[in-house]
Each structure stands twice: as structure tokens, then as C-alpha cells.
Amino acid sequence: MTGTPRLGADAAPDAPASPAVPPNSLSAHGGPVLRISDLHAHYGTRARRRTVLAGVSLEVAAGETVGLIGETGSGKSTLARCVLGLVRPSAGSLVLDGEDVTRHGHRQWRALRRRGVVQYVFQDPLRSLDPDLTVAESLTEPLLVRGTPWTEAEQRARTLLDRVRLDPGLLTRQPAELSGGQRQRVAVARALVTEPRLVVLDEPVSALDSANRVRILRILKELRGDGVALLFISHDLGSVAGVADRITVLHGGTLAETGTAADVINRPRHPYTRLLVRSAPTLHGTPADRAERDSLRAQLTH
């Protein structure tokens, strides 16, 4: 692990030079790492404005994995983009590691990202990895820009590869020379290299086969002990159920239901959650037939 990271010129003065071991189990300010309150987001101009998020609230604490379930058009990816500073919310508030980032501009977001407070993993690892960089470069770059010495950064890259169970021999490869599953594990390692408070994972396992899916989910479960907060976004109920402590269900830009994973899966209250849970095939039990799905759909107001 790293020693005391040297703070780069960009690092905010309030960022403590926290030693990597042991990691903080509590956020620096004691509250949740991510607090989203009554978030609204729109696309398009005033004349043809389309509401994508209409008042969504959720919190993710340090060391907690919150699953965000939604289907196409639910607004889940927009929410991810808001949390990463790629979409500006039109109302509500977004507090990240104690800092209100709702009105942050590009420069402030860049500084935040450079500090590595929030990181991301997307469905397509090629979106979170630079195709021209070797694995070693992808993993060390975020540290080198902060002024971490090369040897230390390289050691950290090796440690992280080990965590995602990849051979250090892959350090010299480029993303194109890796399999899809290996690439996604590199993307997870890259996201962790700056010891972020929060990692947003948008469909991280949806393009993977079952073996690689389980590998990634297992790695994510192990991260809990590190105190990093995970926001796991997916349309795949099974994967979310596999790792999340709590689950929030988005439907048409609003929050349908939120609760512990066991409650949401076993005792869904909202008809939309029931529709999702009852639609998903399982090894045991019988999923809903078309009539039951139709009757649940009929209970939805939108």
C-alpha cells in the first residue's frame, strides 16, 4: 500500500493525508459518503424539456453497497452521471463526502475527480480505460498526477491487480490485449487506485459471462471492509441482489421503493418492485405469468 500520499497542487486543503491502512470506516465528516436529496434532472431545452429524474433521494454510507435497480428509461444512468458531475441536476442537492457539489462547475468537479473522491466503473471497460495506455499506466496515472513517486505508484498498481486477482504480468498489456472479464477487473482496480470514498458502478457486470460476473461481484463484496461506499447500478436484479446491502428501485425517474436488500426482494411493497421481482427467473420458485405481470402493471400509475 502507499505510504503518506504526497498531495498534489490540486488537492483541496481539507483532504486529510489519510494513511491507506487502516482505511477509514467512517466518512471524514461522520455522515454518509453520498447524500442525494430530492434530485431532479432534465434533458432538452425549455420547449421540449424531458424530465428524467423527478425527486430522488438516497444515501450511501461508508462501507455500504447500495444497489440502484431500474429498467431502460428509469433515470438510473442519469443519476450516475449526476453523481459523477457529468450531468448538472436542475433541482435538489448532492452532497459528496460532506461537500455540497450540487452547483459545482467543471473545474470544481475536475478537482474532485483528481482528488479521487469519486470513481466509476461502466459496463464497457473500454469506456473507463484509455485504450492507448498499458494496464500499468492506467493504474499509476491517477497517482502520478498527484505526485506519488513512480515506485510507490507501481507497487500500488501491483497490489490492486492482486486484489482483483490478475497476474502482474498483465501490467504491460493494453486493454485490447485483455479479455472482457480481465478488462473489467482492471477497470475496478483503476477505480480503486486513488482510494475513493465512493465508486459508482453503472452496469459493471452486464456484459460479462457468469464466471466473470461472479469474480467482479466477489471483489466488490470484499471492498466492504475497506470503507469505500459503492453505488451499484443495474437493470439486473440478480446481480444487485447478489451484493447490495440496501436496494433502491427507480421507476420512471422517481423512487419506487427503498429498503434492505432482503426486504426489497422478499417483501416488495411497491407494485413495480413486485413486477420486477416476480418477472425475474430464479432457480427455485415460479415466476409470474403474463396475467400476473399485467395485473401488477395495471397498478402502476405511470
Added chain:
Amino acid sequence: MTPSTGRTVTRGPGEARTAVPRSTGRRPAAPHTGPEPAVPDAGRPPGVPHAVPAAPSPLSLRDVRITDHATGRKLVHGVTFDLTPGRTVGIVGESGSGKTLTCRAALGILPAHFGISGGSIEIDGTDIGTLTPRAWTALRGSTVSAVFQDPASYLNPSIRVGRQIAEVVRVKQGLGRRAAHERVLGLLRAVHLRDPERVQGQYPHELSGGMLQRILIATAVAAGPRVLIADEATTALDVTVQAEVLDLLAELRRTTGLALVVVSHDLAVVARLCDEVLVMRDGEVVEQGPTRTVLHHPRHPYTRLLVDEHEQYGLDRFRTPEEDA
């Protein structure tokens, strides 16, 4: 399309039918994998020539082996299954296990320099080794058909979807323009698309993934095939849409006697649709048998691993024991 090149073993149809998977040179067969299919298979053609001729199996694989002739690597080491009308066989396994290659062999679309190096595949009683490219073209779509994971890449983005389906029925069934139009609307209704008249006039980009996959299924079944190979066909879909598509496949199977090969990494999808399941790893069938037996009482360590992982990292994680009954 590539005809299966480089076949080094050719067997007569009768011989192929009686052939059982050889166990020499392979890891010991898992308990479910026996010479006899674990499920009684009424439609299985008799191996003895003088028996009353039953309708041939729409698709029958006998110890199929596939080799990459460029590298000499053997990629599939013996896959055997028989379809009968309305029957569904599932193939599970991770990428590289050979499940997709097996399907491609059955469709006669193995990649260049890949070939069937052993065993045999029969479609409607005809050994595919004897098929000319022309005969393949006649079979594909009208006897064996397929849908894959990414529906958008199988449709021409610049042609309205209705015309693309119409082309299939005009070419395959010789329908005229008006009759083809009517058939298209019927097919779109059959896959439960609302407002077929409107949908048929739309371009692929105007439709959602679930709608496109239903259109692909409509296209795949347009010429009335006996076998549909669904390779990860519902993997990319939203869960409620997946449920619709799975229901649709089950319905087609019930109403038209369509036989299905369902390839999926999702054990639950296979559990939902299939009578029989093959578990593949590294080109080898490690376990094969009735779906409930294989998935609820797996015998091979690899199947057990898959089932455990599924139960631990999926919805089944929260199932209480009472619900298993």
C-alpha cells in the same frame, strides 16, 4: 455462408444415430451423462433400420467435435443431444466453453477454418456434411433458425422493420407483396407487439431493445422453422422484457411445436425454459440431464460451483427454504 469444411470423420446416418459419446480420452463422464439420455425421448429416431420409421429429429447432434484447423486446437470434445418437436435443450457454460460454437456448427456458420472434426449433426434426418451451400440456404430459416444477443446488429438500420421481415417470407415462402404484408402483421401480433401496423413501418433505431428482439424472433420464426436456436437472446433485456420474451418462446414452443436450443450463462433462464440441460466447460459436456435434476441436484463439481455461485450472487440469495418447495 461457410459450409462445414475439413470434416475428417463422416458417418452414415444410421451409424451416427446409434453412436454413443465415447469416453476414451475424456475425463470420466459425469453420472448424468450416460449413453442413454436421462429423459425418455419419445421422438428419438430408432437406431435399428427395420423399425417403424418415426419422424426424424429436427436436430440431432452425435458426439460433435469441433477443431480450429488453423491452430489444430480441438475446441469442442463431443456434444450429443436430440431435439423433438416442442422440446427445449439448454446449454450453459462460460465464454469459451464451446456453447456458441456448437450452435454455429448446427447452423452451418462456423467461422472460417473451424470445422466439425468428429461426430455428426443431422437436421431433419439429413447429415449436414452432405449439404451443399444451396441446400443450407434452403434449410436455414425454414428448418433451423436463430436469434442472438444483440438484435440491433442483425437488422438493417436503413430499412423499415416490416420490409425486412417481409423479405424473409417472400423469399422463403414465395408470398406476394400483399400476402407478405399480412403475414408480417400476423407475426408481429404473435410476438405481442402492440400496434403492429405502426411498428412495421418503423426503423430499428425507433424501437427499444425488447421490441427489436421480438422482431428478430418474429423474423426467425417467419418461415416456420422446426428449431430455433436462442443464443443469449434475453441477456441484454430488462427483466420485465426478458419475462415477456421467455413467455413468448415458451408459447411458440407450445403452440407450434417449435424445438428450442437455449444458450445462456443464466442458469435461471435455462431453469425456466428447458427440459434438458448440458453444462459445458472447455469444450466438454461435464454434466447433462433433465434440468431439474442437474440444477437442483448437481453431481459434477463444476455444475455445483455454477449453482452455488448463482445462489450466492443472485436473487436466490434471499430465497427462504420454504419457497423451494
